[in-house]
Amino acid sequence: MVRTAVAFSPGHISGYFKRVEGSGPGSTGSVGAGVVIDEGVRSTVAPAAATSVRVVWRGRVAAGSPPVEYALDRLGVAARVTTECRLPIGAGFGLSAAAVLATLTAANHLFDLGLSADDVAARAHEAEVVHRTGLGDVAASQAGGVVCRMGPGIHAEIIRFYPEEPLYAVSLGPLPTASVLSSPEAMARIAAAYPDRCPGDLTDFCLLSRRFAQASGLIAPGVQRVLAACDAAGVPASMTMLGNGVFACGDAADRVLSGFGEVERLNVARRGAYLIEMKP
Ligand SMILES: Nc1ncnc2c1ncn2[C@@H]1O[C@H](COP(=O)(O)OP(=O)(O)OP(=O)(O)O)[C@@H](O)[C@H]1O
Ligand SMILES: CC(C)(CO)[C@@H](O)C(=O)[O-]
Known part of the structure; x- marks a missing residue:
């Protein structure tokens, strides 16, 4: 049986935001407020000779996810990835961020990379900013709650209530x-x-x-x-x-x-x- 790791990340509905431009992806992002939601993305990851991503949404399958592929490349690993979600993609539920966070969380265990939760979030945030698929979604979805992000990136002060x-x-x-x-x-x-x-x-x-x-x-x-x-x-x-x-x-x-x-x-x-x- 092929070794696989399965992880989940919640999605995020952003309500208001403002872009903050930094000197690089780590300090670029947004301030703003949103809600981390209990629906998100489940990612199943297995080792492979080359990376491939299948995106499954309500039984329909699409191929490829630039931010997920980028994040795995940067880690120096190759994997067969399947992401699954129930909410629609591109509809403002922060699913690109959830897909990257879930995939990196699974890859971290699968390949014994020893990354902290902060390392995983920092890499996911970089993938989102580089691909313009999000600015504050990873910072929000690294934990739960209604969030108010006071600075850009994953280390900013973030107020959460539940x-x-x-x-x-x-x-x-x-x-x-x-x-x-x-x-x-x-x-x-x-x-x-x-x-x-x-x-x-x-x-x-x-x-x-x-x-x-x-x-x-x-x-x-x-x-x-x-x-x-x-x-x-x-x-x-x-x-x-x-x-x-x-x-x-x-x-x-x-x-x-x-x-x-x-x-x-x-x-x-x-x-x-x-x-x-x-x-x-
Ligand atoms: N469930 C997913 N699994 C893998 N990749 C995804 C997923 N959702 C989005 N992506 C990747 O992110 C890219 C951009 O998605 P987009 O930002 O439009 O969607 P979203 O994150 O669901 O929406 P939003 O950021 O508005 O909430 C997609 O082309 C895809 O490559
Ligand atoms: C830019 C954005 C609205 C995209 O979902 C979100 O990432 C945010 O609030 O920064």
């Missing part, structure tokens, strides 16, 4: 993160819209995120329609950054969002990436 209430989300389709992160105009509008404080609770997170989304000019017409329905029902809601989707909190959120697609009920994650098992 509400019991769920968050609801609906996805209207993908929005490639790199297309927004590569636009200087979008980055300038985002910086001007940034609310310079941390959320006090989950409702406050939704309200601050909404103010940011509106002022940033990032909201697509489809997302605006869902937000208008949430407003009419008094449901605090905003856009999943960076995806074509909406998250909302409160008891009526599920009912309002169900008019627009399949509603995901997401709990706040209690922890970051972890090894599930080694076989044999």
Whole structure:
């Protein structure tokens, strides 16, 4: 039997953020607030002569993942990787970061690399920044909670709290993160819209995120329609950054969002990436 390691990383919904440019990938990232969610990516890793990645989403298979391949290359290992997720990719659930974190967590055990959790996160963060697939998702998903990141990168001061209430989300389709992160105009509008404080609770997170989304000019017409329905029902809601989707909190959120697609009920994650098992 081939030796394999399986690990999981939670995803992350970013509510508001501002890019911070550093001298290299380690000090480049974002400040902002988001929610680490109990759904994410499970990665199964086995040694191989050359690296290959299969991305499985609800039974559909796609090949290749540049950030995951890059992170394994930089470690000097080659592996056959299968990532599996239930949430849609590119919809603002931070799944690229979760895929890299889960894969590196598994590879660390599989190849006995002796990396600390910090080393794993630092390498995952570098892969995300280099590929423009995320700025703050790895920093968030290295542990759980509603997070407020006060600096860029994985060593920044991060405030976390752990509400019991769920968050609801609906996805209207993908929005490639790199297309927004590569636009200087979008980055300038985002910086001007940034609310310079941390959320006090989950409702406050939704309200601050909404103010940011509106002022940033990032909201697509489809997302605006869902937000208008949430407003009419008094449901605090905003856009999943960076995806074509909406998250909302409160008891009526599920009912309002169900008019627009399949509603995901997401709990706040209690922890970051972890090894599930080694076989044999
Ligand atoms: N589940 C996954 N497994 C492996 N690679 C992934 C996965 N999700 C995303 N990626 C990689 O990240 C790249 C960019 O994804 P993108 O940033 O659009 O998705 P995302 O991380 O789900 O979305 P977001 O960052 O908006 O939350 C994809 O082309 C793919 O290479
Ligand atoms: C840039 C981003 C919104 C992409 O998901 C996220 O990484 C963040 O909050 O920095």
